[in-house]
Amino acid sequence: MKKYLFACVFLLAFGRAQAGVGLTELPGPEGDGPVSVFYPSSGEDKALQRGPFALQLAWQGTPVRGNGRLIVISHGSGGNPWVHTDVARTLVQAGFVVAFPQHRGDHTGQFTDPGPISWKLRPAEVSRAIDAVGQSPQFAPLLVLDKVGVYGGSAGGHTALTVAGGRWSPAAFRRHCEAHIADDFSSCVGFFTRLRGNILDGLKKTVALGVIRQRFDDTSWYSHHDPRIHAAIASVPFAADFDMASLAAPRIPLGLIEARQDINQVPRFHIDAVRAVCTTCTIIADLPSAGHGAMLSPLPPFKPDTIAAELLGDPPGFDRNTLPEIDRKIAAFFRQHLPPAP
Numbered sequence: 561m562k563k564y565l566f567a568c569v570f571l572l573a574f575g576r577a578q579a580g581v582g583l584t585e586l587p588g589p590e591g592d593g594p595v596s597v598f599y600p601s602s603g604e605d606k607a608l609q610r611g612p613f614a615l616q617l618a619w620q621g622t623p624v625r626g627n628g629r630l631i632v633i634s635h636g637s638g639g640n641p642w643v644h645t646d647v648a649r650t651l652v653q654a655g656f657v658v659a660f661p662q663h664r665g666d667h668t669g670q671f672t673d674p675g676p677i678s679w680k681l682r683p684a685e686v687s688r689a690i691d692a693v694g695q696s697p698q699f700a701p702l703l704v705l706d707k708v709g710v711y712g713g714s715a716g717g718h719t720a721l722t723v724a725g726g727r728w729s730p731a732a733f734r735r736h737c738e739a740h741i742a743d744d745f746s747s748c749v750g751f752f753t754r755l756r757g758n759i760l761d762g763l764k765k766t767v768a769l770g771v772i773r774q775r776f777d778d779t780s781w782y783s784h785h786d787p788r789i790h791a792a793i794a795s796v797p798f799a800a801d802f803d804m805a806s807l808a809a810p811r812i813p814l815g816l817i818e819a820r821q822d823i824n825q826v827p828r829f830h831i832d833a834v835r836a837v838c839t840t841c842t843i844i845a846d847l848p849s850a851g852h853g854a855m856l857s858p859l860p861p862f863k864p865d866t867i868a869a870e871l872l873g874d875p876p877g878f879d880r881n882t883l884p885e886i887d888r889k890i891a892a893f894f895r896q897h898l899p900p901a902p
């Protein structure tokens with residue numbers, strides 16, 4: 561009888577461990593786009609197609625309580641939730657609910673306002689995503705929202721630095737690009753074109769600087785404080801437009817992920833500048849052979865010989881088998897700073 565009871569307990573525990581990762585969409589408040597939510601579910605993972613991504617998730621599965629904590633993930637410029645499915649799954653398996661706001665004018669379906677225009681909007685969109693989840697009848701009973709985490713990569717990393725206490729300025733973005741347009745061209749221009757070391761480079765730099773000077777002369781400093789946010793991780797962030805003094809002592813625990821072969825946000829202008837001043841920051845991962853898209857998992861199926869493939873694809877020698885361990889370190893950081901809710 562004891563062996564039988566032990567077997568039943570083991571099977572029940574194993575069944576809970578193998579529960580599905582639910583996925584649903586909530587309407588965004590105040591005219592925002594939808595909020596995609598990954599969560600612990602009693603449902604069964606099944607094949608689910610989202611664009612080119614073949615995923616295994618429990619679509620509209622019944623939510624079950626995990627650790628009572630929420631993580632908001634801010635996607636990169638032109639991004640979407642699906643390229644962060646693997647880290648979302650790891651966080652859900654650690655007990656978290658994970659929410660993705662769709663950043664207006666800077667997502668896969670609408671790529672009209674990347675850069676500082678989007679960066680002004682993103683932190684408030686994160687806060688409204690917290691509101692949306694908290695007001696949802698299916699999630700409100702399962703969460704306590706006094707301690708929320710934020711994770712973001714690239715432009716989402718900029719968001720994470722902002723909610724951690726950093727302040728930035730469009731004029732600082734302009735000054736950075738005026739000083740370093742050749743060395744950090746992709747940070748200033750995005751996915752539209754690249755310098756190729758030919759006769760057209762001078763024209764590209766002149767046009768880019770003309771547009772930047774016209775659009776980004778705002779000298780205001782922008783910041784965002786949401787007292788519910790208690791921990792953040794910035795992965796390969798755009799950071800050259802921050803007042804670095806504001807990041808010397810972040811108001812909340814701040815983790816950093818660096819990719820040393822990043823040619824989109826060249827580390828010495830961005831994350832290295834943050835590391836130089838932030839003595840309390842936790843280095844989640846420092847990846848010597850990784851590029852800017854290292855933490856995108858699953859990686860988009862880039863068309864060959866495109867700028868996106870060049871800027872986000874893996875450099876030779878980068879081993880994607882290292883990513884599950886990094887995802888577990890991300891979950892461990894949030895577990896440390898966001899204890900289970902009562």
